[in-house]
Amino acid sequence: MSDPSPLPSSSGPPSSLPDAPALALWRGVTWALAPFAPLLLRWRRGRGKEDEARWREKLGVAGAARPAGEVIWLHAVSVGEGLSVLPLVKALRAGRAGATVLLTCGTVTAARLLAERVPEGVILQFLPLDLPGPVRRFLDHWRPDVAVLVESEFWPRLMRAVVARGVPLVLANARISDRSAARWSRARGVARALLGHFTVIGAPDAAMAARLVSLGADPGRVRVLGTLKRAAEPLAVDEGERARLAAVFGEAPLWLAASTHAGEEEAVAAAQLALRAAVPGARLILAPRHPARAEAVAEVMRAAGLTVARRSLGEGPEGAEVYLADTLGEMGLWFALAPVSFLGGSLVADVGGHNAYEPAVMGSAILHGPGVGNFADLYARLGAAGGAAEVADGAALAQAVAGLWEDPARRGAMVHAARGVLEAEADGVAATAGMILSCLALRGAPQ
Template identity: 65%
Template sequence: MTHSPAPFAAPMAPPPRPPGSALLALWLGTTAALAPFGATILRRRLARGKEDAARWPEKLGRITLPRPEGALIWLHAVSVGEGLSVLPLLRALVARAGTRVLLTCTTVTAMGLMQARVPEGVIVQYLPLDLPGPVTRFLSHWRPDVAVMVESEFWPRLIHATHARGIPLVLANARMSEGSARAWARVPGLARAILGRFTALAAPDAAMAARLVALGADQARLQVMGTLKRAAERLPVDPAALAQVRAGVGGRPVWLAASTHPGEEAVVAEAHRAVRAVSPDALLILAPRHPARAGEIAAQLSTAGLDVALRSRGEAPDAAVYLADTLGEMGLWFDLCPIAFVGGSLLPGIGGHNAYEPALHGSAILHGRHVGNFADLYARLDAAGGAQPVVDAGAMAAVVLRLMQDGAARAALVAAARDVLATEADGVAATSDLILSLLPAV
């Protein structure tokens, strides 16, 4: 299967009537039955500090801002990572005269970050719950001319209702993990029904395009356009926090395990014990993908004989492991640590996380062999000497020690990674052209 990297040159026809799905019908019926409980669900989350105290009614479709005049593009990026990746795309879209953009996100952290960073002309709101009332109020108020979902954000009712109103739907930077693909493959009818409602799908590489086609995406509406992350910016870093942590670390050799998942912390802990056998004052900063797991991870590390300090408690990094159990600080850890193992890659089923962020921050990249989400990128990095694959704790410890002791080798790894990323196809221009081609003619 081949895909042209050229942008769409003209508006595409609306997708044909998508296939029906018993599971989609079940989802629509179930969410209709849950409609009276939307406010209760949000209030309970609010009580646990998981919702925005000032703006949570937006998730019920209670909107206070007016719709701007003229064409409106709605773009949804669920969380911080997706939000940062779309900043260059947002700038490209609002640069076109008369175009306004509505950006929705889901998490409180993403809202705070995006509000401060979006270009002028972008309205930031919370995505409504996937319930009848919130979805209807949202779409009726904003009346978007084009809807853009980033990566793999599939809310069945929202997608169904958007398509039913004749609003063109775009899946931008389409990405689906190995685990998610397996889950969708178990419900092929629902997968085809959801993917069939998209007018166009833009995949970052051929491997991801093939994964989507296998799930039922229409190959005629799917095109490889390069990644939005190629043009992404460095993650935010609080200079004061960075200076404080650096002072706490002092001259200790330090390395990072970023975005780890269950099962990976045990391997990382074994590697760090081996590192400390050679370099007794070495510090591991461990930033799990889900900070809520901090308690279980800390207990696991203690059992492994490693003392732990927790970032969330304000503790100093004066232990064997500093558990970075906070949100929104990954940029700080990449800046601080000259070596970074990128998690989600040691065990099958997750597919790895992206290498753009450590490279942008100048951290040498280590990864496991299960990187199906970014297979093309990691293959190029490994071939160019821009990343180092590791298969187990022993290999990880050996590479970490070598890079700690050899600054020139570390610098060469970082430089090679940046050279590879500089040649990556930048999907921003092609994706923005696609989106703008779907706007109604004035």
């Protein structure tokens, strides 16, 4: 699994298309549901979940012409994955003059953010729905020379159609969460069939490579290449808004609970109550993982006796103990404001924690719960270096936050240690770009 060569010895797409009964059933169900796709997209447009000008791209109707020459197609579903591939996009363009990079995503937020950041000449589109017509139209139009899925985006019909056309299919920066691994372990035939579609798989570390092999990936097609997130650009920060909010918060002791899930807000509320009692003026920025849960999260805070202001409603933080950051695309702002951050998804079962690269890069001290299996390797290195600290519950969280507030030198050392761990991380951009470019040789002459 650690062989550094970019392609497996049995190079080329799988000689036959692996399948499983469940995947055949998926194709049958999606065929039956295909006529209802426009209605689904209309419903989503009415709720602001689709781009009014570009929603037809999800039906496979291209929003741009296909350029002549080779097309390298990358898919990164949302904001985090999209930002992580931007250095890879630059490396691919530098390594293959004349090739066009087609970058697809799945969410409106990702599309808007990436539109501001992609290099000139990169084509940005929405991924088609995993239905017969949209997949066929998308592939007929773009005719990619290599297809790259990032992290854990598996769409069975699309993957099968790509491989059936003889296009190399690559999984880059592969990540299978604890929850997905547990689910796939109960359906190993499906996992083996899906992973069997890939020409080659790039894993960020040995632990993830071993997980993929345990689920059915061919060991000869798995490569440990380092992580793409190591080279990801820092999250965007509106400096004017940062300065304004910093003035509003003033000297108040401030902390952030980021990407929290249902069942964690109670612990966060308990921590804020304890901090309020111990540290006068303590303030909390609370950014739930899913802003659609905002009202339920606010109710948890109010039931605990805390005052709440919601950003999405235009309410300012003045006078509120909890500023509910229920918006999308602003996490960089919250990490920049808060000297201490608790990363959610780590105090509840089956989530597996969230990415610690972002607060580390932004200079916010990192606290987390014990459930960080999605990034176990990274959190282990952070903990060993003193770059992050684990807490078990709301009481421990309050104690840790208060301790970091009271000892700026310790907080600074934690931030410095976290950055040191990141700098020592293997940067997977060059190796991943090499793997993808090598796959182009599996296709014939440029189209």
